[in-house]
Amino acid sequence: MNIDISRSSDNSFQKYSLPNEDMTLLQALNFIKSNLDASLTFSVGCRASVCGSCAVRVDGKEVLACEYRVKDNDKIEPLNYHKVRRDLKVDKTHTAHLLKRVSSWIERPQDVALSSEDEKLTEKQSDCILCNSCYSACPVYAITPDFLGPFALTRAYRYSIDKREQNPKRVIDNIQTQGVWDCTLCGECSNVCPKGIDSKMDIMMLRGISVQNGHQDPSFANMSFGFDPNGGF
């Protein structure tokens, strides 16, 4: 079995031969590093889909290397829109900046009554492992590099509906610029999430909450509807 892996040293793909065994991409990468080419560089962690280290693209689609079964002729590349450190390893320092802009945390806690129904509201959103697959799949980054993006907005949603927060409006106010309205609702983020998180749906929910909090879609606000508001009907 042969796979092609993007190498940053000369900006090209390098072909590697693997034993014809059923293996995960992460096992394949480790096999290459230990036996064929010690210079191949990638990020690795838990092997169990929970540390968020090993996301890459295979034939253009984001996957966790530890949970993707490698196939003949697969083309392996680093995540999109990230600074490539080396080969498949990318710089993820922007993650913290995005989360800070959103302020995705409990600012002022309050003691409230909770039930399993409340837990269910954010159960899926809090499965996020910050692997950045959604960020890489989001086409908005091609034109708006400062877009808050799917994982930060999902986290915003997760905290904005947490009953333990006294002032959830803070989070909503923080996602109006280059945030919730800049999404095209294409759903690519939801397609690639290894945890099955539906960021597109979270963003739609956030739009609803934004409107309830007095915000509006800026493109909608500036849009002409073909009548003169001063002209009367």
Next chain:
Amino acid sequence: MVDILIIGSGGAGLSSALSSKQAGASVLVVGKSYPTNSQTSMAQGGINASLSNIGEDSIESHIADTIKSAHGLCDEQSVRDLCTNAPETIAWLESIGVPFSRLPESHQGIDSISQRRLGGASASRACYAQDYTGLKILHTLYDKCLKEGIEFRDNYYLLNLIVEDGVAGGAIFLDIYSGEVVQIDAKSVIIATGGYASIYHGYTTNAFGSTGDGIACVLRAGGGVSDMEFIQFHPTALKNSAILVSESARGEGGLLVNSNGERFVDELKPRDEVARAIFEQINSGRDVFLDIRALGEERLQELLPQEVALCKLHENIDPAKELIPIKPVAHYTMGGIAVDYTLEVNGINGCFGVGECANAKIHGANRLGGNSLLEIVSLGRLAGENAYKYAIYASNKVSSSNQLQKDREYIQSIYDNTPSKSFYKSREELGEIFYSSVGIIRDNDSLHNALKSVVDMQVDLSQMGIEDKNREDNSNLVEFLEFSSSLLLAPTIISSAIARDESRGAHYKEGFEREDDINFKKHIVINWRDEV
């Protein structure tokens, strides 16, 4: 110079960062990857606190269960403090927003948290968040750190502590991005670098990076390590991939059966006993399976969604319909840096150790499920407070140590060396040696042979090194340094196991199958001394 340098950005490191920052210290958290990549994310089952939310429980029972499981090797006062503070620890986690699983009907605050029973526990005591408890605690701690403006330096690999006249003054790191060797000065240091179970390479639930780097640094800097022989084997890892199936699978009613379809052990006994029972079945030629089919598809999805996905992916089986093939593998290291009850490292003033890298004498010879998440959060916060108290009066004079120069020369020597042996092969061999000879059932002959093998490997280390000579982002170099850490710790584990001619908790030795309190109800501590 920062007040407190925290090395390691998992649950223990983040908890100590938050408490020391809250106390008023300037804090820097340094880690070899990003904070949310850490081993804490892998903890699944739960975090113990006697809340009595499901059935009767008491703090005294939590203390009694922990002491019993420790087989006489814990510090009873430390256990008492930890268990007594556990409800307060949960209340703090609740206040920062951890999305715990809840009881069906509405309750106020932490009374609303659902609890499950884990092995060795006399009550349903583990608070959980589905089977993502560690992940959700870790990410919530990280969110809180972002709120508090905690400063991070990611992708820094710890090379050595700076210690002068027995006092910590910071540490030396490899900046993985640039390849430069840098010094960070601090009034006090907290080591929270995780355990060493990755020495069982290929036979561990742990991430690749659990190589005991911080513990190795403490040994080199003149500190001590203790109880290194006590390594917990998790009874149920997937047979092919060694990926963990949480104890909560048994807590929720999962059964263990052999290839004849027979049960052979009480599934909720402590981990050491269950692991041994499974190992004996496997040694006598039978396969062992975890059977969670009785829970049904819907409950499995609700209680153990991660397990279901991992079984499908790594074993190609549907646990709602099929048996899960399992084996016991190395999971948690009870031993580590010898610290006192304030968590200060024995032999190094101003240096604190917390989490799996340290031996706070909570778990003793065998850790209870649900107590390690409790430890990293509760003692993590304690370490932050104690490091701050120390830093108030500590000198802010920059150390005149030549450690930076030594480490630069060391890294250069690795670049200059052309390896004739692959450390990747040795890493696998080391894993094999440890699983077969320093594993679940030990004997002195095998242990002596293992010791000889690892000493030979240490001699061979000079012929190993890096083939990749790039300076920037050199993971070949980092993995070599990690392997060197593991290899440095290997003899301390084996020597302690040889010295302990008895069986106690996770350490089980053929020919010495009983606990021998007269000779061995004590900790084996190892220090390095310069030869005079």
